[in-house]
């Protein structure tokens with residue numbers, strides 16, 4: 220059974236098992252989780268027995284800070300506990316704390332912990348960025364922190380909503396992640412700059428879907444470069460799959476599968492479902 224580290228935009232936790240079944244991942248698979256974000260696919264693969272040594276996570280955003288620390292074993296639960304202890308005990312005070320934390324520079328060593336706390340409290344799991352200046356990390360982009368909510372007599376939502384999971388829960392999730400993925404490979408940079416792997420590798424690619432918002436890069440500009448990289452992996456003989464709401468140009472109908480549906484827009488609003496598609500990517504777009 221897989222789990223989510225924290226909410227993240229475009230996260231695939233709910234679809235991970237369907238995706239891994241479809242691409243036939245088993246204990247002997249060599250898997251690249253490219254544009255891995257919160258690592259739902261890598262976590263689910265490790266949970267079903269793929270050894271971390273066979274898993275590569277590629278992510279250029281701030282999750283890369285977290286994954287680099289996790290994979291190398293530098294992520295220290297004792298240090299993380301210190302970060303958790305520094306948080307205000309009352310959830311009502313967490314929003315202001317997180318907003319301030321976002322504005323403060325932190326050391327490279329502390330960045331994976333701080334990132335994970337900020338991301339865990341980010342409203343709807345929205346992404347933000349970071350910049351490294353020497354040994355210091357500064358958080359960039361816009362950051363909206365979730366707010367503590369207590370229902371009034373007239374509110375539609377009848378239960379209180381926390382800003383983020385409790386400290387003990389976050390510690391449990393990070394410990395489980397260390398158990399599952401310590402020792403995997405992490406490439407913390409632009410996927411398009413990574414030499415494509417060979418025929419022994421299954422590449423799962425989850426780029427920001429064109430036109431989607433909530434990431435720190437322009438998805439329309441990024442997408443064609445990432446698509447080109449995916450095709451170069453297929454040319455090299457790797458088995459390549461990608462997620463999307465729409466099939467990529469030139470992908471044949473028989474190479475596209477629905478793996479579930481997700482609601483459009485924010486939580487709690489009754490909006491139609493979008494289909495989450497998985498598609499096989501070949502070396503050339505078929506016409």
Ligand SMILES: C[S@@+](CC[C@H](N)C(=O)[O-])C[C@H]1O[C@@H](n2cnc3c(N)ncnc32)[C@H](O)[C@@H]1O
Pocket residue numbers: 227228229230231232253254255256257258259260277278279280281282408409410411425426427428434436441445
């Ligand atoms: C849809 S999200 C991935 C969600 C992920 N599958 C999960 O379950 O959390 C897309 C991710 O691609 C990353 N990304 C965008 N452009 C990239 C690039 N050129 N190279 C590597 N990662 C990239 C973003 O930072 C973001 O984390």
